[in-house]
Amino acid sequence: MDTIVALASAQGRAGVAIVRVSGPCAWAVCEALAGFVPPVREARLARLRDASGGLIDSGLVLCFAEGASFTGEKICEFQVHGSIAVVGALLRACLACEGVRAAEAGEFTRRAFLGGRMDLTEVEALADLIDAETEVQRRQALTVMEGSAARVIEGWREDLLQSLAMLEAALDFADEELPPDLTGHVMAPLLRVRDSLGAQIAGRKASEAVRSGFDVAIVGPVNAGKSSLLNALAGREAAITSSRAGTTRDVIEVRMEIAGLAVTLIDTAGLREAEDEIERLGIERGRARAAAADLRVYLLGAPGEVAEGVEPEDIVVLSKADLWGQPGISAATGEGIGALIGRIAGVLQQRIAHSSVFNRERHFDKLARAAEGVDAALAGLSGGVGWDLVGEDVKAAIRALDGIIGRVDVEDVLGRIFSSFCIGK
Numbered sequence: 001m002d003t004i005v006a007l008a009s010a011q012g013r014a015g016v017a018i019v020r021v022s023g024p025c026a027w028a029v030c031e032a033l034a035g036f037v038p039p040v041r042e043a044r045l046a047r048l049r050d051a052s053g054g055l056i057d058s059g060l061v062l063c064f065a066e067g068a069s070f071t072g073e074k075i076c077e078f079q080v081h082g083s084i085a086v087v088g089a090l091l092r093a094c095l096a097c098e099g100v101r102a103a104e105a106g107e108f109t110r111r112a113f114l115g116g117r118m119d120l121t122e123v124e125a126l127a128d129l130i131d132a133e134t135e136v137q138r139r140q141a142l143t144v145m146e147g148s149a150a151r152v153i154e155g156w157r158e159d160l161l162q163s164l165a166m167l168e169a170a171l172d173f174a175d176e177e178l179p180p181d182l183t184g185h186v187m188a189p190l191l192r193v194r195d196s197l198g199a200q201i202a203g204r205k206a207s208e209a210v211r212s213g214f215d216v217a218i219v220g221p222v223n224a225g226k227s228s229l230l231n232a233l234a235g236r237e238a239a240i241t242s243s244r245a246g247t248t249r250d251v252i253e254v255r256m257e258i259a260g261l262a263v264t265l266i267d268t269a270g271l272r273e274a275e276d277e278i279e280r281l282g283i284e285r286g287r288a289r290a291a292a293a294d295l296r297v298y299l300l301g302a303p304g305e306v307a308e309g310v311e312p313e314d315i316v317v318l319s320k321a322d323l324w325g326q327p328g329i330s331a332a333t334g335e336g337i338g339a340l341i342g343r344i345a346g347v348l349q350q351r352i353a354h355s356s357v358f359n360r361e362r363h364f365d366k367l368a369r370a371a372e373g374v375d376a377a378l379a380g381l382s383g384g385v386g387w388d389l390v391g392e393d394v395k396a397a398i399r400a401l402d403g404i405i406g407r408v409d410v411e412d413v414l415g416r417i418f419s420s421f422c423i424g425k
């Protein structure tokens with residue numbers, strides 16, 4: 001097995017950078033650069049030198065033993081001053097050691113997975129944790145990384161195996177040796193799994209929205225103050241505003257956080273009879289994007305206007321409240337903006353209330369396959385087909401679940417999952 005090395009902390013200028021070495025030669029690299037190997041898990045200050053004795057930096061070294069590290073391999077970490085020049089010189093010195101090469105994207109985590117230290121849901125959650133921008137994303141990723149999805153799968157697996165054991169007993173033993181109500185014994189765990197699978201599948205939209213964020217579109221007539229509202233919510237001048245009707249043409253998107261949730265705010269062209277072809281196209285795009293959004297905020301430009309094309313849960317609010325002396329929002333004075341954010345947060349929080357521990361397409365494809373297997377097994381039991389056929393359906397369900405945690409069918413997903421990782425993870 002090769003020993004791999006990479007910068008493990010953020011790229012570029014930073015106070016301290018961590019360079020991580022994993023594999024059989026990791027401690028030899030430590031010996032070569034620091035001149036000693038510290039006791040495992042104890043940081044020591046060392047002068048790090050290249051092969052010709054030149055000083056690279058003075059930094060901390062930290063070693064982990066085989067079988068008790070993140071990857072499961074011997075690890076040596078160098079914590080050095082975070083400049084590109086120091087990290088560059090350190091990486092060159094590590095690569096000059098025998099048996100060491102640069103790590104590929106996700107290769108440290110791939111080794112942790114292949115060494116059985118993490119399952120696939122935990123690997124994916126680690127990637128999500130590294131990408132997390134908001135509190136809710138961080139918590140979602142962390143829960144899965146701590147094994148919540150894996151435990152749910154394990155529970156289903158036990159039920160399915162129990163049912164399978166009954167089915168196999170039915171095949172192997174004579175009728176008088178079997179428990180009475182065998183069908184019930186097979187069926188009860190299957191019913192439990194079916195209901196629990198159904199609940200997780202029902203939470204799909206919510207958990208996927210937490211992971212990828214919500215789209216919230218601002219819509220309304222021209223000049224209503226949509227772009228001004230976008231800027232007020234974003235806290236910066238992301239969109240051009242002007243007193244001329246028809247200022248915004250392209251769809252403008254701003255990423256922000258509302259109540260710990262990732263939100264993409266979308267500003268759209270004002271609605272009116274378009275004056276030219278370009279404006280017409282802009283309005284079309286805006287409409288399509290708003291229709292696909294998770295929530296729309298419809299801005300009324302003046303009291304008495306009527307909102308068009310909104311859904312029951314959408315928010316309709318009067319703009320330029322400072323002009324009318326009526327309740328609403330004012331991008332000019334800030335009035336009502338906090339309350340509007342609160343309303344948006346309320347709607348979105350309600351939507352994530354019953355979120356699933358599973359959160360990506362790969363999971364739900366396999367959950368759907370598991371549910372098909374369980375349903376087919378239950379239908380088979382009611383229909384009186386052979387025990388062996390029912391058993392095949394249960395086995396298909398188990399295989400689908402095993403695919404989620406990476407116990408089977410790993411090769412086709414590993415490449416895809418790890419390519420989304422950065423180098424050094």
Ligand SMILES: Nc1nc2c(c(=O)[nH]1)N(C=O)[C@@H](CNc1ccc(C(=O)N[C@@H](CCC(=O)O)C(=O)O)cc1)CN2
Nearest residue numbers: 008018020062064067068069070071072077079117425
């Ligand atoms: N410096 C540093 N900080 C880091 C990491 C790292 O690799 N290096 N991590 C890397 O992602 C994360 C921490 N994750 C880790 C996970 C497992 C082990 C580890 O040594 N596991 C052993 C022993 C467990 C124990 O003592 O409780 C094991 O599982 O056998 C270390 C770090 C975040 N912070």
Ligand SMILES: Nc1nc2c(ncn2[C@@H]2O[C@H](COP(=O)(O)OP(=O)(O)OP(=O)(O)O)[C@@H](O)[C@H]2O)c(=O)[nH]1
Nearest residue numbers: 223224225226227228242246247248270330331332
């Ligand atoms: N008094 C007052 N004026 C506002 C307020 N919000 C926006 N305006 C003004 O209204 C005009 C239109 O604002 P925009 O934000 O560009 O309106 P819009 O809805 O994006 O307009 P289009 O992109 O043309 O559809 C500008 O002159 C703003 O300064 C407000 O709360 N109070």
Ligand SMILES: [Mg+2]
Nearest residue numbers: 226227247248
């Ligand atoms: Mg605008």
